[in-house]
Amino acid sequence: MVSERVTLKDVAERVGVHPSTVSRVLNPATRAMVSPEVVEKVTKTARELGYRPNPLARSLKTRSSGIVGIFVPDLANPMFPEIVRGAESILVEAGYTPVLANTRNDRDRKLMLVDHLRQRQIDGIIIITALRNDPVMETCRENGIPVVVSDRGIGESDLPGLVIDDDHGMRAMVSHLRALGHRELALISGPQHLSTSASRHRAAVEALSEQGIELLPDRNACCADFSIEAGRKACRFLIENAGNITGTLTTNDQYAIGAIAELYAMGRSCPKDMSITGYNGIRHTQWLRPPITTIELPKREMGMKMAKIMLDRLTDPKKEIERAIIQPTLVVRHSTARVF
Amino acid sequence: MNSPRGRVTLKDIATLVGVHTSTVSRVLNPNRRTMVSDEIAERIVAVAEELGYRPNPLAYGLKTNRTGSIGVVVPDIVNPIFPETVQGIEDILIDAGYMPFLSNSEHKAERELRIVENMRDQHVDGLIVASGSPHVAILMACKEDGIPLVLIHRTWDDPEISAVSYDDSLGARLMIDHLISLGHRDIAYIAGPLDSAGGRDRYFGTKDAAQAHDIVIDERLFAFADSNTEEEGARCCRELILNGKSFSALVTAHDSLAAGCIGVLAEHGLSVPEDVSLTGYSDTLYAAMMTPSLTSIRVPYYEGGAEAARLLIDRLQNPDAPVRRIRISPELIVRESTARRFAG
Numbered sequence: 001m002v003s004e005r006v007t008l009k010d011v012a013e014r015v016g017v018h019p020s021t022v023s024r025v026l027n028p029a030t031r032a033m034v035s036p037e038v039v040e041k042v043t044k045t046a047r048e049l050g051y052r053p054n055p056l057a058r059s060l061k062t063r064s065s066g067i068v069g070i071f072v073p074d075l076a077n078p079m080f081p082e083i084v085r086g087a088e089s090i091l092v093e094a095g096y097t098p099v100l101a102n103t104r105n106d107r108d109r110k111l112m113l114v115d116h117l118r119q120r121q122i123d124g125i126i127i128i129t130a131l132r133n134d135p136v137m138e139t140c141r142e143n144g145i146p147v148v149v150s151d152r153g154i155g156e157s158d159l160p161g162l163v164i165d166d167d168h169g170m171r172a173m174v175s176h177l178r179a180l181g182h183r184e185l186a187l188i189s190g191p192q193h194l195s196t197s198a199s200r201h202r203a204a205v206e207a208l209s210e211q212g213i214e215l216l217p218d219r220n221a222c223c224a225d226f227s228i229e230a231g232r233k234a235c236r237f238l239i240e241n242a243g244n245i246t247g248t249l250t251t252n253d254q255y256a257i258g259a260i261a262e263l264y265a266m267g268r269s270c271p272k273d274m275s276i277t278g279y280n281g282i283r284h285t286q287w288l289r290p291p292i293t294t295i296e297l298p299k300r301e302m303g304m305k306m307a308k309i310m311l312d313r314l315t316d317p318k319k320e321i322e323r324a325i326i327q328p329t330l331v332v333r334h335s336t337a338r339v340f
Numbered sequence: 341m342n343s344p345r346g347r348v349t350l351k352d353i354a355t356l357v358g359v360h361t362s363t364v365s366r367v368l369n370p371n372r373r374t375m376v377s378d379e380i381a382e383r384i385v386a387v388a389e390e391l392g393y394r395p396n397p398l399a400y401g402l403k404t405n406r407t408g409s410i411g412v413v414v415p416d417i418v419n420p421i422f423p424e425t426v427q428g429i430e431d432i433l434i435d436a437g438y439m440p441f442l443s444n445s446e447h448k449a450e451r452e453l454r455i456v457e458n459m460r461d462q463h464v465d466g467l468i469v470a471s472g473s474p475h476v477a478i479l480m481a482c483k484e485d486g487i488p489l490v491l492i493h494r495t496w497d498d499p500e501i502s503a504v505s506y507d508d509s510l511g512a513r514l515m516i517d518h519l520i521s522l523g524h525r526d527i528a529y530i531a532g533p534l535d536s537a538g539g540r541d542r543y544f545g546t547k548d549a550a551q552a553h554d555i556v557i558d559e560r561l562f563a564f565a566d567s568n569t570e571e572e573g574a575r576c577c578r579e580l581i582l583n584g585k586s587f588s589a590l591v592t593a594h595d596s597l598a599a600g601c602i603g604v605l606a607e608h609g610l611s612v613p614e615d616v617s618l619t620g621y622s623d624t625l626y627a628a629m630m631t632p633s634l635t636s637i638r639v640p641y642y643e644g645g646a647e648a649a650r651l652l653i654d655r656l657q658n659p660d661a662p663v664r665r666i667r668i669s670p671e672l673i674v675r676e677s678t679a680r681r682f683a684g
Contacts, residue, residue, distance in 0.1 A: 075423035
């Protein structure tokens with residue numbers, strides 16, 4: 001084995017191209033400038049020779065590390081790993097290194113993580129967040145780091161990323177319940193200072209009102225976090241305070257899971273005594289008993305789309321900002337039934 | 341306070357505190373902080389914060405070969421046991437001033453290898469690899485570069501590698517003992533992937549535990565899942581029912597496998613726990629939410645992750661720290677899905 005360090009020049013000589021071509025090939029952002037045949041030859045030769053760039057030196061020089069950060073609020077929520085997997089698949093294929101940051105929605109942790117990655121000349125950050133003004137976005141703006149965001153309501157942001165059409169989702173769910181004869185409906189929703197929660201809450205209230213149903217204050221339960229436990233408490237509150245409700249809409253599958261468990265613990269059952277619906281479509285909704293009627297978001301596609309928008313921004317920063325609209329779909333299972 | 345123009349340097353801080361620049365450097369490097377008295381360390385940190393000092397970890401990395409980043413590789417972020425493990429790792433690392441670099445390998449050896457290569461290129465200070473079957477090449481690569489490595493979820497025969505693992509044989513035995521105490525003797529088993537340490541240890545642990553009670557499980561009562569998913573649980577459950585050998589208890593190697601069984605059992609007119617006692621493993625968040633709630637084996641994944649991070653930090657702060665292998669015991673959580681077998 002050769003003990004000397006293999007250089008860019010060695011690779012270039014072996015392939016018979018200029019070193020700058022090799023450099024272009026090995027930088028994912030400039031790879032498209034070189035023909036696919038040459039790209040293949042260069043990467044193959046680089047691998048054979050055991051060429052490893054020194055990314056620290058490279059980062060100091062080019063201000064690029066090949067790292068794209070993916071910030072998630074809570075990996076323990078089954079919604080997010082699916083999105084992350086979609087984003088990773090595109091980034092890895094394009095030669096970037098995705099690095100996950102699990103922020104637990106903790107402001108200090110977010111700032112520490114983003115600061116550390118910034119100092120490592122991170123190329124861009126995909127931010128999955130429900131906050132209107134995430135501190136990560138501020139840091140990125142100050143430092144010119146490209147961001148792509150998820151989960152904005154329509155008209156809420158001019159950042160590149162996704163817009164989830166919650167109006168469509170909530171309308172589909174309310175129509176489904178109306179078709180089953182439900183009129184006495186309650187709503188369990190999330191912390192109202194968060195963008196996604198507020199926009200879903202508004203979408204639900206509007207969808208109900210379109211069907212001539214007014215959401216009464218004692219049928220409107222807001223949770224402090226996104227946990228199953230919060231859903232349990234909200235369900236108990238509704239049963240004790242909301243009178244004769246036949247159905248409960250939620251803005252998050254966790255709430256539906258908790259609500260069904262609480263109903264069961266109170267000696268009643270879903271859907272016989274109450275229809276309950278989820279939102280997001282995490283995989284557990286399909287397997288719990290009863291399987292849960294929910295609004296499914298195309299999580300993997302959402303991740304892939306965000307990564308593609310990021311790649312576009314990295315290759316051409318001047319490109320027009322893209323905001324892809326995501327259409328959720330109604331999935332009818334057994335947690336909803338006709339009113340007797 | 342307005343920050344002064346120009347970049348704040350170590351020297352600025354040293355001058356203000358009245359210590360040597362190298363002392364400041366030591367304090368601001370989490371690996372070496374212990375070499376300085378607490379009082380001075382506190383003063384230096386306070387002044388550094390006041391002045392808005394920010395180290396340049398790249399330049400710093402080239403000089404000291406330290407970057408403050410720790411690579412964390414998990415095989416599957418969708419399996420709920422890994423988010424829990426990751427949280428344990430993160431909490432300890434971040435508290436100690438290290439930044440976790442988290443990557444997901446999707447159970448692909450090729451991708452795992454590429455991630456580790458990338459992390460070496462990024463000059464991480466150490467690696468924590470959570471994997472049921474780590475690639476030998478990774479272990480070799482870390483050795484070659486002298487990167488401290490801690491394995492989690494399995495051990496490796498190499499006595500030089502620190503590891504945190506769980507006693508899955510014990511978990512399997514706790515479950516079998518529980519079912520036997522309820523009068524069950526016709527026990528079926530759905531195993532997880534046997535190429536992972538957990539899948540294998542639970543499978544053999546179950547067989548051994550049954551044997552200890554003089555029960556030899558008929559081969560028609562075994563099914564083997566390719567992954568720990570509900571889909572595979574459903575498929576295996578169907579297979580067991582088709583095999584035609586009746587059972588009063590169905591033990592599975594993972595909560596997700598058990599979740600996939602309930603619907604299939606119901607399709608065949610079997611209810612849990614009246615006709616069949618059903619059990620999971622790992623006690624994920626959803627075990628308690630199932631109807632009926634699932635008897636499972638609780639594994640302290642968060643603690644395991646935290647322990648792995650502590651082992652790695654020990655190695656970073658003291659390269660001569662002994663290699664340690666920690667084995668964590670699980671516990672039985674009894675819920676509604678298991679019941680006494682009815683006579684006849």
